[in-house]
Amino acid sequence: xxxxxxxxxxxxxxxxxxxxxxxxxxxxxxLAYLGLFLFVPLAAVFTEALRKGFETYLSAFSEPDxxxxxxxxxxxxxxxVPLNLVFGVSAAWAIAKFNFRGKSIxxxxxxxxxxxxxxxxxxxxxxxxxxxxxxxxxxxxHDIKIIFALPGIVLATIFVTFPFVARExxxxxxxxxxxxxxxxxxxxxxxxxxxxxxxxxxxxxxxxYGVILSNAxxxxxxxxxxxxxxxxxxxxxxxxxxVEILYNEYNYVAAFACASLLAFLxxxxxxLKTLVEWKTAQAQQPELSQEST
Amino acid sequence: xxxNLQPKHTVLPGFTPALGFxxxxxxxxxxxxxxxxxxxxxxxxxxxxxATVTAPRVMASYRLSFGAAFIGAAINAxxxxxxxxxxxxxKFPGKRIIDALVDLPFALPTAVAGIALTAVYAPNGWLGxxxxxxxIKVAFTPLGVxxxxxxxxxxxxxxxxxxxxxxxxxxxxxxxxxxxxxRWQTFTKIIFPAIAPALLTGFSLAFxxxxxxxxxxxxxAGNMPMISEITPLLIITKxxxxxxxxxxxxxxxxxxxSFVLLLIINxxxxxxxxxxxxxx
Amino acid sequence: MMSIHINNVRKNFGNFSALNDxxxxxxxxxxxxxxxxSGCGKTTxxxxxxxxxxxxxxxxSFNGEDATQRHxxxxxxxxxxxxxxxxxxxxxxxxxxxGLRVRPKATRPSDAEIDRRVHELLDLVQLxxxxxxxxxxxxxxxRQRIALARALAVEPKVLLLDEPFGALDxxxxxxxxxxxxxxxxxxxxxxxxxxxxxxxxxxxxxxxxVMDKGKIEQIGTxxxxxxxxxxxxxxxxxxxxxxxxSRVHAGFARIGELEVGVPGHADTQDTPALAYIRxxxxxxxxxxxxxxxxxxxxxxHAIGPIVRLELEQGDSSEIIEAELTRERFGELNxxxxxxxxxxxxxxxxxxx
Numbered sequence: 046x047x048x049x050x051x052x053x054x055x056x057x058x059x060x061x062x063x064x065x066x067x068x069x070x071x072x073x074x075x076l077a078y079l080g081l082f083l084f085v086p087l088a089a090v091f092t093e094a095l096r097k098g099f100e101t102y103l104s105a106f107s108e109p110d111x112x113x114x115x116x117x118x119x120x121x122x123x124x125x126v127p128l129n130l131v132f133g134v135s136a137a138w139a140i141a142k143f144n145f146r147g148k149s150i151x152x153x154x155x156x157x158x159x160x161x162x163x164x165x166x167x168x169x170x171x172x173x174x175x176x177x178x179x180x181x182x183x184x185x186x187h188d189i190k191i192i193f194a195l196p197g198i199v200l201a202t203i204f205v206t207f208p209f210v211a212r213e214x215x216x217x218x219x220x221x222x223x224x225x226x227x228x229x230x231x232x233x234x235x236x237x238x239x240x241x242x243x244x245x246x247x248x249x250x251x252x253x254y255g256v257i258l259s260n261a262x263x264x265x266x267x268x269x270x271x272x273x274x275x276x277x278x279x280x281x282x283x284x285x286x287x288v289e290i291l292y293n294e295y296n297y298v299a300a301f302a303c304a305s306l307l308a309f310l311x312x313x314x315x316x317l318k319t320l321v322e323w324k325t326a327q328a329q330q331p332e333l334s335q336e337s338t
Numbered sequence: 339x340x341x342n343l344q345p346k347h348t349v350l351p352g353f354t355p356a357l358g359f360x361x362x363x364x365x366x367x368x369x370x371x372x373x374x375x376x377x378x379x380x381x382x383x384x385x386x387x388x389a390t391v392t393a394p395r396v397m398a399s400y401r402l403s404f405g406a407a408f409i410g411a412a413i414n415a416x417x418x419x420x421x422x423x424x425x426x427x428x429k430f431p432g433k434r435i436i437d438a439l440v441d442l443p444f445a446l447p448t449a450v451a452g453i454a455l456t457a458v459y460a461p462n463g464w465l466g467x468x469x470x471x472x473x474i475k476v477a478f479t480p481l482g483v484x485x486x487x488x489x490x491x492x493x494x495x496x497x498x499x500x501x502x503x504x505x506x507x508x509x510x511x512x513x514x515x516x517x518x519x520x521r522w523q524t525f526t527k528i529i530f531p532a533i534a535p536a537l538l539t540g541f542s543l544a545f546x547x548x549x550x551x552x553x554x555x556x557x558x559a560g561n562m563p564m565i566s567e568i569t570p571l572l573i574i575t576k577x578x579x580x581x582x583x584x585x586x587x588x589x590x591x592x593x594x595x596s597f598v599l600l601l602i603i604n605x606x607x608x609x610x611x612x613x614x615x616x617x618x
Numbered sequence: 619m620m621s622i623h624i625n626n627v628r629k630n631f632g633n634f635s636a637l638n639d640x641x642x643x644x645x646x647x648x649x650x651x652x653x654x655x656s657g658c659g660k661t662t663x664x665x666x667x668x669x670x671x672x673x674x675x676x677x678x679s680f681n682g683e684d685a686t687q688r689h690x691x692x693x694x695x696x697x698x699x700x701x702x703x704x705x706x707x708x709x710x711x712x713x714x715x716x717g718l719r720v721r722p723k724a725t726r727p728s729d730a731e732i733d734r735r736v737h738e739l740l741d742l743v744q745l746x747x748x749x750x751x752x753x754x755x756x757x758x759x760x761r762q763r764i765a766l767a768r769a770l771a772v773e774p775k776v777l778l779l780d781e782p783f784g785a786l787d788x789x790x791x792x793x794x795x796x797x798x799x800x801x802x803x804x805x806x807x808x809x810x811x812x813x814x815x816x817x818x819x820x821x822x823x824x825x826x827x828v829m830d831k832g833k834i835e836q837i838g839t840x841x842x843x844x845x846x847x848x849x850x851x852x853x854x855x856x857x858x859x860x861x862x863x864s865r866v867h868a869g870f871a872r873i874g875e876l877e878v879g880v881p882g883h884a885d886t887q888d889t890p891a892l893a894y895i896r897x898x899x900x901x902x903x904x905x906x907x908x909x910x911x912x913x914x915x916x917x918x919h920a921i922g923p924i925v926r927l928e929l930e931q932g933d934s935s936e937i938i939e940a941e942l943t944r945e946r947f948g949e950l951n952x953x954x955x956x957x958x959x960x961x962x963x964x965x966x967x968x969x970x
Contacts, residue, residue, distance in 0.1 A: 063521060068428050075424040076436075078417040082489050083442055085464060086454035093457050132363045139357040142350055151360070153604060157368055160600040162550025164570040165589045168577065169371035172378050177582055179374065203367055224703035226350050227670060231690050231697045232717035232772055236351035242720070246707040258444070265447025267553035272574060285449040285553070292453050292557065301457075304450040311445035318445075319438045349670050349690050 090308045093301035105302035110279045114287035114303075120195070121270075121283060122263040125202040129259055130252070133210025138244075141218035142226065152215065158207040166204045167272025170197055193275030198283065201269035206259040213255035214248055221247055250325045254318065261314040265307055375593060378586045390587040395563050396572060402480055403569040407548035410487035415541045418495025419533070425496070426503040440497070443490050448553025455486055456558040478560030483568060486554040491544030498540035502533050502610070535610035542606060546599040550592065619646035620680050620694075620775035620808050622667060627676035629662055636662040637673070638832040646681075647806045649799070651813055651823035655855070659832040660812045661700075661780055667810060668778050669693045680775070696769030698779040702761045704753035710764050711749040714739055717772035739767040742801070759790040763797075770805075779811035783818060795822050816856050820844060828852050850968045853894045860900070860938050862893040864967060871967045874931070876911045880967050891967040897926070899964040900940040902950055910959035913938060915952055920944070927952070929960065 063071075095102055105111060136155060140148060158166065173179050174191040184191060191197045225247065229239040245252075267285040274281040282290065284303055291300035379387060390396070424430075425437050443451065459466045459476040466476055476482050506529065514524045552570040559566045567575075569592060576585035622644040629637040636659045644650050652660040665671040667678060669690035677686040685693055705713050712719075714736045718727055727735065740746040743763040753761055762782060769777060782798065783791045799822050802809055813819050819826045820840040828835045828843060828851075836848040847853040854861075864873040869884040871877070871893055878893075906912055916937065917928035925947040929938040940960065942950075952958065 071420060072424050072428055072430050075417070075421045079421060079436065079440070079492075081465070082485070082492055083439060086451065086458050086489070087439075087442065087446075089458045089464065090450060090454045093454075128363075132360065135356040136360040136364075139353060139360055143348065143353045143357075145353075145357070151364075153600070154364060154368070156600065156604075157372070157597075160546055160550075160596040161372070162552065162570050162573075162589075162592055162596070164552050164573050165375070165550070165593060168573060168585060168589050169375050171577065172374040172582065172586065173371055175582075177580075200367070204371070207367060223348075223350055224699050224701060225705055228697070228699060228703040228705070228768075229716065229720070230349050230351075231668065231670070231695065232720065232768070233691050234716070234720040238720045239351070242716070243705055246705075261445045265445075265450070267447060267449040268551075268570065271552075272577065285447045288447075288449050288453065289557075297457075300453060304447075304453055307447045307450045308454075311442060311447070311450075314445040315438050315441055318441065319434075 087308065090301055090305050093297060094305040096301075097298050101298055102302050102305075105299040106306070108299070110282065111284075111287060111299075111303060113279045114282045114284045115306075117195070117198070117282065118264050118284040121198050121202045122260055124199045125206055125263050126256060126260050128203060129206055130210050130256060132207075133212075133214055133255060134248075134252070136211040137214035137218050137248075140215050141221075142223045155208050155211050158204055161204075163201075163205055163266065163268030164272055166269040167201050170200050170204075170273055174200075192273050193277065193281060195281070197273035198270050198281065201273045202263050202266055205266050205269050206262045209259035209262065210252065210255035213251050213258070217248060217251040218244075250321050250328065254321045254325075257314055257317050257321065261311060264310060372593070375586050375589050378583065379590045382583055382587060386583075387587050390584050391591050395567070396569070396588060398564045399567050399569040399572045402483060402566065403549055406480060406483040406487050406568075407491075407545050407551075409484050410491050410548050411541050411545035413484075413488050414491045414495045414544045415537060418492065418540060418544075419499055419537060422496045422499040422503055426500060441493050443492050448490065448551065449557075451489055452486065452554040452557035455489060455554065456482075459485060459558065477558050478566065480559075480566050482558035482560065483555055483566060486558050487548040487551060490551050490554050491548050494544040494547065495537065495540030498536045498543065498610075499533055502536040503529075506532055532613070535606060535613050539603060539606040539610055542599060542603045546596060546603065549599075550596065619806065621646045621682070622776065622808065622810070623679045623682070624663070624667070625677045625679070627663070627666060627673040627678070629659070629666065629671065629673050635832050637666070640676070640832075640834060642827060642834065642837070644808060644810065646808050648824045649802045649809045649811075649822065651811055651819035651826045652829060653813055653816060653819040653826050653855075654829035654835075656814055657831075658829045660814075660829050663829075664778050664780055664810060664812050667776070668695050668697050670697070694772075694775040696772060696774030696777045698762075698765045698769050698777070698782055700780040700782075700784055702753070702765040704761055704765060704768070706753050708752070709749065710740070710745070710751050710753070710756070711736055713753065713764060714768045714771050716768065735771065739771055742770070743767045757790075758786045759794055762786065762794060766798075766801075775808065777807050777809040779809070781813060782811050783813070783815070791818075798822060820856070828855060830855070847894075847966070850892060850894065853966065853968075858897050858939060860895045860897065862895065864891050864893045865889065866891045866967055866969060871965070874911055876909065876962075878909070878962060878965055880965075883967065883969075886969065890970045892970060893965050893967045895962045895965045897939040897941040898924075899962060900938070901961045901963055902927070902940060902942060902946075902952070903959045903961060904950070906959040910961045912957060913960055914957050915954055918952065918954055920947065929958075 106115075136151075139145075140152060171178060171192055174184060174197065175181055176185060176192075178192075191200070225243050226239055229243045234242065265285055266283075267289070270283055271286060271289070274283065274286055276282060276286060276290065278290065284307060288300050288303045288307070291297075291303065382390070421440065425433065425440075456463075456477050458464050459469075459482060461467065461470045461475070461477065463477070469476060474481075476485055510528055511524050514528045515521075519527065550570060552568070552574075555568050556571055559568060559571075561567050561571060569588060573585045573588050573592075576582075576588070622642075624640055624642040624644075627637055627640045628635075638659075640659075640663060652663060654660045662671060666673050669685075669688065673686070677684055679685055680693070705716065708716070715732050718732045718735065721727075736749075737746060740749060743766060745760060745763055745767070748756065748760060748764070753764070756764065766779075766782075783794055786794065795818060811823075820843075823840060825837065826840055826843050827837050830851050836843050836852045838846075838848075843852060844856050847856060853859050862873045864871045865888060866872075866880060866883050866886045867888045868886070869879060869881065871880045871883070871891060873893055903910060911931060913929040913931050915927055916930045919926040919928075923944055924941050925944055927940045927942070929940055931938055938960070950958075
């Protein structure tokens with residue numbers, strides 16, 4: 046919306062518009078850069094995957110190792126995303142609707158995983174749960190496997206997707222204020238009724254946005270998962286790790302076939318994300334036009 | 339950390355459980371595991387720690403990681419600004435799709451980006467085969483690292499500069515023109531100062547992200563010690579050799595640098611918000 | 619109908635004292651305005667009555683029963699928020715129905731009953747035709763009335779309104795003001811509203827509570843507070859006023875050459891004081907005597923039924939404002955720059 050009105054303003058203002066040839070020069074420069082770093086590599090994924098025909102492409106997915114990798118990837122996302130969703134909502138509720146000391150420190154700490162290299166994210170869990178780690182002996186005595194097993198993969202995935210939902214919700218809920226919730230309480234709603242009937246409908250698009258982003262990251266995480274997985278084929282390999290193994294075995298077509306699946310997932314994510322952005326913009330639209338009446 | 343658990347009186351429910359769960363989960367997933375790295379390192383003597391983190395091979399990896407991350411972030415600052423400018427100000431076919439695709443590096447798994455970039459920039463790849471005859475080798479050289487780090491940092495500058503450009507008032511530019519400024523003067527004296535904090539924020543975000551990047555780099559880098567080996571890879575190599583102390587020592591160095599960067603970025607964002615009047 | 623007693627309420631936000639020992643009694647069925655500049659504590663007081671905030675000390679009682687610890691849900695108050703706080707994702711109908719729908723099963727009315735009640739309320743606020751709309755599609759005045767209908771749906775014993783007309787433009791404001799007054803005359807529900815607009819408070823309320831800096835300055839009927847302000851603050855806050863430095867001695871106030879009798883200050887000996895005179899309490903004369911002050915007409919605004927004069931007094935740079943009817947203005951035939959004499963018909967002094 047704001048883009049559009051701004052463009053109209055710019056378009057209508059002859060004084061501050063660039064000559065046409067400069068415009069196209071700039072557009073050309075931007076497209077060349079995006080092409081070199083984005084579009085060409087993206088196209089390469091699908092081209093390489095289909096290099097030996099569609100049947101070879103499909104056969105990459107019928108392999109049991111590939112299937113189990115897909116399955117593991119889904120499980121990791123299915124566990125970590127809902128956990129981070131609950132965390133995101135409660136963190137945003139406390140931070141956006143209440144005042145307390147140490148709030149800005151808390152916000153910074155929630156951002157911390159964004160600043161940590163994925164490799165280090167994996168490493169810290171190895172230090173705690175690995176054989177030489179704090180709980181290593183105890184765990185192996187009780188025959189519990191965390192590192193080089195599913196729990197480790199899930200933990201690493203949770204870590205790298207930790208801030209997404211909270212980051213999305215905190216500014217949104219801060220902007221919405223607490224008037225509506227207070228109104229619900231004054232009108233007699235219980236805590237649950239207030240949350241379910243008033244808060245949740247107001248944040249649903251932001252929530253979905255956060256879920257879409259953290260899901261994409263959860264399914265695609267490589268570095269952190271690589272450290273904790275142990276790369277056991279058919280057992281602890283997620284799809285991105287499977288891609289690496291195939292690639293290192295020079296099985297390029299299969300590697301790119303699996304990669305194309307992940308790339309497709311990324312494109313779906315972007316499409317959903319754009320849709321959600323469009324929906325939120327729509328939700329705000331009538332309100333904006335309202336202000337002027 | 340000084341968290342006061344008593345908020346000012348409010349009728350809204352759920353503060354204590356919400357904050358309680360938040361701190362519990364944050365500690366469990368992030369704070370305790372991160373402190374494990376520092377505790378593990380504290381077992382080393384200072385000399386052993388220093389020797390580990392300043393070994394020639396490690397130093398070479400810092401130079402590559404930080405140098406390539408810096409160059410990648412700088413490329414993104416220049417071209418990201420260009421992309422943001424073009425997306426905000428001009429109309430051209432396919433704009434909406436391109437706008438959506440800018441976020442691809444956020445959504446695309448890094449391993450996929452890594453093998454795709456390698457395929458494109460390898461000597462027999464689409465772009466590599468064009469560059470090769472001119473003596474430019476990208477894949478399996480430090481230049482490949484720069485390419486990968488540019489890719490993964492691409493959305494940051496665009497996405498931080500874009501909203502600021504959108505909120506710029508056309509009137510301010512018109513005023514500048516009416517006072518006799520030409521287009522270039524208007525840009526350098528009116529527009530650029532307004533977007534500078536956002537640009538710097540975007541640059542720092544891209545830089546911070548690139549330092550720790552692993553997945554997209556290892557395929558295209560060639561991973562030769564002293565030449566094209568990034569620091570995160572060195573951590574993994576040490577782990578695979580069961581040198582936990584060595585791996586952790588290097589990790590701690592990176593963590594400290596990342597935290598400092600995070601603080602700088604927070605400061606920049608605060609500055610940016612203040613500039614745009616969204617902080618009261 | 620419910621009476622409200624506020625006893626010695628204090629509230630601090632950090633070092634800031636929002637309410638400083640407030641006591642106030644609101645009789646059943648009255649429409650009371652809390653009037654004051656922003657930051658005077660009026661909204662905090664309203665939120666404490668509602669139970670949205672709790673006082674640091676002091677108590678609130680409804681009908682003589684202590685309600686200080688009672689949760690907002692059990693206070694049976696209707697609260698209309700300054701920015702309405704309508705649920706933006708619900709239709710107007712669902713907004714009004716909300717308070718009924720969230721009741722526990724045992725006391726929840728049937729759907730048909732809810733339907734009937736909501737339509738009744740929408741009728742009452744004259745917006746029955748808007749039931750299917752969403753709040754963002756309404757104008758400010760419509761949102762205000764829906765917010766009121768929603769608050770009334772739970773049949774509150776007390777209605778509390780925070781700056782009910784604050785966000786509206788001048789014309790809608792006037793209309794809604796009259797409408798709220800009529801609605802109150804119909805329903806006779808004990809109501810308190812907060813405003814910073816003196817005209818609004820004086821026109822709508824049965825009683826006005828003027829507040830400043832966390833304290834009550836005066837409580838009284840609109841006529842009372844306007845004609846007999848209890849403190850200099852109330853004098854200045856309600857309507858225009860001219861301020862004169864004077865000395866009070868033995869029952870007389872001296873302003874320059876002018877001497878005016880001030881009954882009630884007979885025993886005062888040579889004390890500095892401030893004298894307040896409303897512009898419409900100034901009489902203009904052609905002839906001077908000992909009860910008048912010589913001034914120069916520096917400007918004339920003759921628009922509308924009232925003519926406003928700006929007058930300069932001798933060497934002082936301060937401007938005196940006077941108001942007179944068009945008729946009187948015509949009689950006097952004043953022109954800018956000429957010298958005339960003023961005589962205060964009524965003045966009030968506050969010793970310093």
